[in-house]
Amino acid sequence: MILVMNIDSTLEEINQVNERLETMGFRNQVIQGVKKIVIGAVGDPLTSNALKELTQMPGVEKIVPIMKPFKLVSREAQNEGSVIEVGGIKIGGQELAVIAGPCAVESREQMMESALAAKNAGACMIRGGAFKPRTSPYSFQGMEEEGLKLLREASEATGLPVVTEVIDEQTLQMALDYVDMLQIGARNMQNFRLLKAVGQIDRPVLLKRGMSATIEEWLMAAEYILSEGNQKVILCERGIRTFETYTRNTLDLCAVPVVKRLSHLPVIVDPSHGTGDRQLVEPMSLAAIAAGADGLILEMHPNPAKAVSDGAQSLTPQGLNDLMGQLQTLAPVMKRIIP
Amino acid sequence: MILVMNIDSTLEEINQVNERLETMGFRNQVIQGVKKIVIGAVGDPLTSNALKELTQMPGVEKIVPIMKPFKLVSREAQNEGSVIEVGGIKIGGQELAVIAGPCAVESREQMMESALAAKNAGACMIRGGAFKPRTSPYSFQGMEEEGLKLLREASEATGLPVVTEVIDEQTLQMALDYVDMLQIGARNMQNFRLLKAVGQIDRPVLLKRGMSATIEEWLMAAEYILSEGNQKVILCERGIRTFETYTRNTLDLCAVPVVKRLSHLPVIVDPSHGTGDRQLVEPMSLAAIAAGADGLILEMHPNPAKAVSDGAQSLTPQGLNDLMGQLQTLAPVMKRIIP
């Protein structure tokens, strides 16, 4: 940690800062230049509390932290990449995980058809929303527990594990009886109560990046889960909000190699929300795998024109089939396999 | 609603869209040009369901909605500005509301000192956080119910009503026993379960704008609360996330007159989070009032250097005093009063 002192800070002020640092357990050295005085302080990262206190001390201009704020999720904590098992499927190893299914569970028939289409195309897991966070209170809010039951049924019929979004502690408790992986959606990435709650259970968690979350904030959200004891976190890039409005979001594929460098956690990509446009899902899926992603989560609907939500970005079963074919060709180039 | 048809859509496709629109209760007309065919359809705003179905019909290129998606919060629903009473204080009328207090409740002494300083400076309400959403799991998370009790005590000692943030249904239930207004923080602006929960109670709600929320999404979040029955919503602009990193956020003061035009709800400004810098709070407070805001919510701490959170952006009691003096001079220019 580096403390930059004001150009006109007094010797007394510098001494006070030095003393305070020492009582906090830092070893520090003053570097005096012609125009600036800086204090280099070495020790454990500060509590926020202590940091603020220092920031406010007379003479202190700014503090530059040197250590990254996340620990358990970092490559420093665990150098080897984590491989996380979800209902028999491995995510983060050599295998690419393709998860497919409708945005929302709408009916037994729709869910069953989706699950079979996913299985036939070669996907390894199914998805479907039972609790839908919607911008408008007047939009369809999901089938709730009834939807979870249909997901379970579809999972059993196909043998594919299933992931669904939970939105608070109550829906989390409910979902535990039905699904193999819990999803924390983009809007809840900093719902810290929910993060702690999924941190206290033993079930894999798919953590989507918030719409305006920096990579650091995203990793800190994962840190919440790991720090409560649950190590099974898979990250999911799903596009960030920028000035560009042609696409629904701006898919930040560069986040994939960045996260791979900073963290041992697996990372997959959601090109459906990332683009909002069915025709862009295929090129961005290929690009995601080429960038090093461990898998994809794709919206697919037996009849997108009738989907209650996100129809415009849902693949048809045939579209998913075609895409899986292309991924089969791409995988060996990236030294990956599609099981 | 306008439907733009593809340049090569067939007559049959156009007829199908027309028929579907009619069964949905729209009156519509086809306008055929040399290069484009558009269908103008007039009726109630569509459910999301119906909208998606239409988007997916063969031949449809895009749909341009004409009506705004929010209803109850709109000036069309209520032309006159709402005035909301919180513990005897009126927000949204001629009076400017200045709410002040520490970021977090830290101790009885700190809270009491803050409340007295707020009262002495002329603030009309106090603030203080008992449940703190923090980016890092290793940061101070708030005093919880103990903090609520200290807020109540400080409120009774000064006669000033009190506002505090709630972060889920459990903390909401707890806070009801202690505080006059509930705050929904920026990170929870689209926590729709929480919005519905505060919509079902009879207590004023301060709804902060999300860090990357458009004005429309913010108003839709308010619509969630009103649609559940609670009409007492006060909006709070607190800065949005942009590429500029000199300030903590970019305070979007233009949102004030925009919200005033679109909605009847009161809107106040939080220049403390909006700037992240004590020295910028004064100019931005004056600017907020000049832009037409109904009030301010300010972080103030008896000893900012010792604050456990947000010390750098907290005013001192003297700083608040000085600012109140300037607001007293500014208020009559804006035809407002500080009670």
Add this chain to the structure above:
Amino acid sequence: MILVMNIDSTLEEINQVNERLETMGFRNQVIQGVKKIVIGAVGDPLTSNALKELTQMPGVEKIVPIMKPFKLVSREAQNEGSVIEVGGIKIGGQELAVIAGPCAVESREQMMESALAAKNAGACMIRGGAFKPRTSPYSFQGMEEEGLKLLREASEATGLPVVTEVIDEQTLQMALDYVDMLQIGARNMQNFRLLKAVGQIDRPVLLKRGMSATIEEWLMAAEYILSEGNQKVILCERGIRTFETYTRNTLDLCAVPVVKRLSHLPVIVDPSHGTGDRQLVEPMSLAAIAAGADGLILEMHPNPAKAVSDGAQSLTPQGLNDLMGQLQTLAPVMKRIIP
């Protein structure tokens, strides 16, 4: 074009708008609903002049344009993708174009070494900057005409064509004697004088996307060049500015398939500026090609540690070699070849 009238617009106002539209050559129809009146008007896109006049007419709430504003660059104008020849190299066809070289020309030795390394690795064109737009007036501003001469020399020694950035009409005139393709940099994407100037010559132009330019604005910048007569424009995505600061820019790879859909012009990607980090260049290069890009422009320096600019994002010759090997494996998957 759709005109939405105010809820309280009078019949007279509607008639005036209708009449004005007719004198402008539009065929239009009024669609009257319970809450809104819209006028659908069909004709050529309006001049900005006329559009503004209509916007200001009494009773008009807003105007929704239906036609895209670009013409010559659009797929409607030319359905087949353009293939542009630069010094014997074809860009936009089946061949992938890899352009490599240093950020800035620094010396004969550095430029010659770079060109040979590019050729050996299998790149098809070389790059190098002679006029450097720099944020600080105190930074190296380029070798100017001396640099152009070294570029020409390196081009002749290797037989590879060369591209360089021009920054105004004077440097453009100078560069014409030395280089095969002219680059318009991100900061000059809306330097309309410069766009017109390169539009009036017969030399291929590499048009980089501005740091905060929408895809539409970028295509409009290309439209400037085509509308002056020069059809040889190649687009280059190089990252946009967002709130994320971990990378230098946010590489918007989704712009590749979007531009391919909207326009017949070739599009390549610059992962060096797009990421600002040598280690991220390889994954993002592969991702760019997987997303459908027609090529790459890469910063490569014989000794990045000594580069006068952008060393941190420059590949070494060995790094370029390795990347070309991976591209050779990827190309056939994308049905492309590297010549």
Add this chain to the structure above:
Amino acid sequence: MILVMNIDSTLEEINQVNERLETMGFRNQVIQGVKKIVIGAVGDPLTSNALKELTQMPGVEKIVPIMKPFKLVSREAQNEGSVIEVGGIKIGGQELAVIAGPCAVESREQMMESALAAKNAGACMIRGGAFKPRTSPYSFQGMEEEGLKLLREASEATGLPVVTEVIDEQTLQMALDYVDMLQIGARNMQNFRLLKAVGQIDRPVLLKRGMSATIEEWLMAAEYILSEGNQKVILCERGIRTFETYTRNTLDLCAVPVVKRLSHLPVIVDPSHGTGDRQLVEPMSLAAIAAGADGLILEMHPNPAKAVSDGAQSLTPQGLNDLMGQLQTLAPVMKRIIP
């Protein structure tokens, strides 16, 4: 300047960095902790060249600059605020400067009417564009030299000085014969050739902030002008590009007190481009002055409905009159005067 070394950097690497720093004239100290080694180096800010070399040395993880990159524009260089005289008007002192006029010069009648309306309302300077940078090549591009003549005429008829935008060296030379202040538009903020050119003449320059420019980049652009010898620079905040689309740009009023703190240059605000909406100009004008701006530049047109550009954001003469009245009331609160 602080150099953070890799966790696994060798003693030899550290020594090499130390030696290189010393040959560069730095005094430095190594601070060794359990997890990190940092080197504090004190001296003049590095050339970009040297900085990059250091970044690339083995063992160096990152470099944290401590000094701000701008010099001549900084408060450190000149503590007292600059007051710049433009045709007898002072900008940056106690007087508030209100500049008004049409977006584009369209005709003698329009320009004369505008200038008289500006004078009658109490504005101190007139504006009008003769060279218009337009997104579309098919839009009106300005009256060019004919427009400059009309500006001069309007200036002489009213006695008010005049400002106009120049877009390259040719238009700059032309404008020198006619106008009192030269404007560099947002799109040209990093047109460094143009910045140098205006830096070499003796005429005040109004430098608009680029659409996606950070405050630091904006000040560096001003530094270009000052470093060439021209000290008469006035900064102009005009809104930045964000995800919010309700307004044309997001007016970053907080930039006003930030620039005032960092630099001695005057700063004014353009609420017309900043909002894109006539009705928002008044509240944002008042807010700008309350935030500490030294003046305003406003689009005003005798008949906005007929304006060839930016009609929607232009005030009417009556609108300007009303606004000036409100500014007269506000000015004394801010201890300013409107001359």
